[in-house]
Amino acid sequence: MYATADMLLTSPAPAAPEQSHETAIEVVLVKAVLEGDRDGFTRLYDLYAPLVHGILLARVPRAEVDDLVQDIFLHAYKKLHTLRESSSFGPWIAMIARNRAVDFHRRKHETVEINDELRGSNTQDSRATEILELIRNLPEAYRETLVLRLVEGMTGPEIAGRTGLTAASVRVNLHRGMKLLREQLGFMEGL
Amino acid sequence: MNDDYLWDKTGEPDPQVQELEEILGTLRYQRKPLQIPNELRVPQRRNYFPWLAIAAGVLLAILAGGIWLSTRSRGDAPQRQAEVLSPAPVKEVTPSVPKTPERKNESPEEMVAVHKHRPRSSTPVLSKQEHEEALMAKEQVMLALRLTTEKLSLVHKKTQNAYPANQIKNQHRVG
Numbered sequence: 001m002y003a004t005a006d007m008l009l010t011s012p013a014p015a016a017p018e019q020s021h022e023t024a025i026e027v028v029l030v031k032a033v034l035e036g037d038r039d040g041f042t043r044l045y046d047l048y049a050p051l052v053h054g055i056l057l058a059r060v061p062r063a064e065v066d067d068l069v070q071d072i073f074l075h076a077y078k079k080l081h082t083l084r085e086s087s088s089f090g091p092w093i094a095m096i097a098r099n100r101a102v103d104f105h106r107r108k109h110e111t112v113e114i115n116d117e118l119r120g121s122n123t124q125d126s127r128a129t130e131i132l133e134l135i136r137n138l139p140e141a142y143r144e145t146l147v148l149r150l151v152e153g154m155t156g157p158e159i160a161g162r163t164g165l166t167a168a169s170v171r172v173n174l175h176r177g178m179k180l181l182r183e184q185l186g187f188m189e190g191l
Numbered sequence: 192m193n194d195d196y197l198w199d200k201t202g203e204p205d206p207q208v209q210e211l212e213e214i215l216g217t218l219r220y221q222r223k224p225l226q227i228p229n230e231l232r233v234p235q236r237r238n239y240f241p242w243l244a245i246a247a248g249v250l251l252a253i254l255a256g257g258i259w260l261s262t263r264s265r266g267d268a269p270q271r272q273a274e275v276l277s278p279a280p281v282k283e284v285t286p287s288v289p290k291t292p293e294r295k296n297e298s299p300e301e302m303v304a305v306h307k308h309r310p311r312s313s314t315p316v317l318s319k320q321e322h323e324e325a326l327m328a329k330e331q332v333m334l335a336l337r338l339t340t341e342k343l344s345l346v347h348k349k350t351q352n353a354y355p356a357n358q359i360k361n362q363h364r365v366g
Contacts, residue, residue, distance in 0.1 A: 033233055041233075045225045053220035066223065073225055081234045128217045149197070150208070151215045156198040174197055182207065 023087050023161070030086035033077075041080075045073050048090060051162050052097045054152040058136060058143040059101035062129070068104070072097050091164030134184045135177075142177025145170055240350055244343050255336050262329045265317050 026047065032040035052072055056065045076093050083092050135146050144163075148154045156174055160167040195202030196209075317325060 036233070038227055041227065042225055046222070049222070049225075050220040057218065062218070069220075070223070070225065074227065074231070077227060077231060077233060124214060125217050128214050131211065131215060132218060147215075150211050151218050152220060153212065153216065155200055171198055175194055178194070178197055178208070181211075 026089045027086040030080065030083065030089055033080055041073075041077055044089065048093055048162065049073070050152045050154070051090065051148065052093060054148040054154075055094055055097040055144055056101055057132070057151060058147040059098075060104050062132070064104065068097075068100060072100055075100075088164065090162040094163050131181075131185070135181060137184075138177055138180050142173050142180065145173040146177045146181065149174055240347065244347055247343065248340065251336055251339060255332060258332055259329055262325045265322070265325060 026044065029040045029044050029047075033044070049069060052069050053065060056068050056072075060068065072093065076096060083089060132147075132151070135143055135150075138146070145159060148159045148163075149156070154162070156170050157167060159165070160170045163170075165173075194205070196205045
């Protein structure tokens with residue numbers, strides 16, 4: 001039996017201890033980049049590229065994701081001086097990624113057909129693409145959290161810390177999204 | 192079933208979640224170096240607050256100075272006038288009601304003195320009580336200005352400190 005949403009909301013897990021440390025690092029890195037340190041931005045890229053990748057993967061065709069990740073970080077580099085709070089780099093770049101995904105669909109790119117080449121040659125890759133499509137068909141609130149958890153391998157506290165969402169929200173989204181995904185996948189027999 | 196594993200990978204592993212992690216892990220981000228063009232530069236942050244604070248301070252100082260000068264000139268006007276007119280034994284000049292016809296008999300020196308120090312017609316002569324009230328008002332303005340300066344410097348100090356971590360609260364929906 002699953003925990004109810006109320007239970008989840010009343011007993012949020014404590015925030016990961018490394019989260020505040022990570023926030024302190026990003027504050028230092030943002031300051032360094034603003035003072036002209038390019039390597040600092042490379043470190044920010046290393047820290048946050050999985051987040052941006054996951055956000056895009058939940059929204060745009062897989063073939064477009066890598067290029068968009070690069071574009072988004074270059075845009076963030078140019079606009080870094082507009083970031084008011086250095087500690088909010090994660091939520092800020094997550095928002096840029098979401099907006100860029102919306103722009104992508106607004107420009108009406110041709111839909112990329114999932115052919116065998118894109119699906120991958122092996123069965124596991126093909127299965128992964130199918131499951132990803134299922135996740136993309138879930139309500140928007142659950143897509144991103146599930147992709148960050150199941151594809152990028154982040155924990156709930158990490159997702160909360162990097163996206164700026166509260167831990168309780170992430171936990172509820174994970175729980176409800178996973179429940180819907182299980183239904184879609186036909187995993188209900190074990191419940 | 193507890194979903195601790197789904198949440199933070201602790202507790203009893205959920206086999207279905209593990210299977211999904213294994214399958215979907217093939218789509219995980221593969222690091223690619225970020226190519227930042229050499230000509231690309233990060234513009235410096237523009238912090239307008241100190242300049243705004245300075246401008247506001249200067250403006251307030253000018254305003255305070257104007258008020259103070261205005262109050263002082265009102266207070267001093269009758270005294271100065273009395274000093275200037277005292278050598279004239281007979282003539283009694285009231286600034287609010289100038290007696291133009293009598294001035295025909297004034298000596299040129301007196302006329303110069305009167306014209307030089309004649310208060311503006313719009314400036315009323317203050318009584319002693321009004322003068323004291325004006326001084327009190329001036330003190331209050333000065334006090335308010337001092338308070339404003341203190342508050343401005345406090346705000347300035349606060350803005351110089353690090354900002355707390357941003358948390359978007361109560362947001363279940365994304366986007």
